[in-house]
Amino acid sequence: MNYLAHLFLAENTPKSRLGNFLGDFVKGKLERSYDLYNREIIKGISTHRQVDCFTDRHEIYLQSKRRIIADQGRFSGISIDIFYDHFLAKNWLSFSQEKLESFADNFYKILNRNQDLLPHKLKNFFPKMVAENWLVSYRTIEGIRVTCGRLAKRIKRKNRLLTAHKELQQNYSELESDFLTFFPQLIGYVETNRHIF
Numbered sequence: 001m002n003y004l005a006h007l008f009l010a011e012n013t014p015k016s017r018l019g020n021f022l023g024d025f026v027k028g029k030l031e032r033s034y035d036l037y038n039r040e041i042i043k044g045i046s047t048h049r050q051v052d053c054f055t056d057r058h059e060i061y062l063q064s065k066r067r068i069i070a071d072q073g074r075f076s077g078i079s080i081d082i083f084y085d086h087f088l089a090k091n092w093l094s095f096s097q098e099k100l101e102s103f104a105d106n107f108y109k110i111l112n113r114n115q116d117l118l119p120h121k122l123k124n125f126f127p128k129m130v131a132e133n134w135l136v137s138y139r140t141i142e143g144i145r146v147t148c149g150r151l152a153k154r155i156k157r158k159n160r161l162l163t164a165h166k167e168l169q170q171n172y173s174e175l176e177s178d179f180l181t182f183f184p185q186l187i188g189y190v191e192t193n194r195h196i197f
Contacts, residue, residue, distance in 0.1 A: 001055055001186075002085040004135050006048050007107055008095065009190050014110045018117065019044015021107075023052075025119045037117065047190065047197045054189050060182040064175055068167040072160055079164040080175075082138075082147055086168065087179040089139035095183070104135035141165055 001009075003021065010020035019041035026033055026045050033042060055061050056077070064083070065076040072079045092100040108130045111118065118126065137143030145165040152161035168175065 001051055002081040002138075004085040004138055005081075005088055005183075005186075006051060007103075007135070008088065009051055009187070010044055010047065011194070013040065014113070015040035016044045016047075017107055017110055018114055019046075020048045021111075022117075022119070022122075023048025025122050041117070043197060047194065050193065050197050051186065051190060054186060058182060058185070060178050060185075064178045064182075067171045067174060067178075068164075071167050072164060075155075075159045075161055075164075078151065079148065079161065079167065082144060082151075082164070083168050083175055084179050084183070085138045086141075086144050087176050088183065089136070090176075091180065092139075095187075100136055100139065104133060107135065141169060144168060 003024075006020045006023060007017055010016040015038060019037070021044075022037075022041065023045045026037075030042055030046060033045070037045070061080065064080045068079055069076040088095070089100060092103075096103065111126055111130075115123065115126070132146075134143075134147065137146065148161045148164040152159055155161070
């Protein structure tokens with residue numbers, strides 16, 4: 001799962017959203033972060049990690065990866081994470097009563113109010129994320145193309161993420177079907193297990 005899905009799966013509080021977002025930036029044992037973040041943020045980071053574990057082992061997600069692995073190889077998982085955010089953004093109102101634009105804007109405000117808690121790497125790209133409205137941009141193929149291109153430049157190893165959007169287009173209906181079957185199961189998993197994360 002990518003940024004949008006993790007934010008959606010968070011509890012509806014600023015600290016939970018922040019923690020679920022920080023899961024991509026806080027590495028290592030959570031005990032090391034107890035002095036940096038409050039309990040609710042730590043729980044959000046933990047939820048992020050559990051979502052990733054559930055997703056990475058799920059047969060439907062693995063099926064999605066197989067659809068593009070010939071082209072994307074070891075980066076097929078990264079591509080599917082981004083593609084699933086596209087399908088979440090596209091089908092947003094099937095899962096949420098709040099408009100995507102409002103949801104995104106509220107989260108950008110959370111980031112802005114908590115800049116002192118952001119890791120250095122995140123502080124650097126946060127202004128660009130807001131200016132380019134990344135979360136809403138996932139709704140379009142062009143937004144996915146730009147997202148994959150941005151990521152391709154950040155990864156030092158040779159990759160084909162610059163052309164990943166073509167794999168999305170070529171496998172569009174199958175990947176969307178995968179997502180629409182998988183995501184409700186992921187929501188159910190999180191809701192059932194939230195109390196133990």
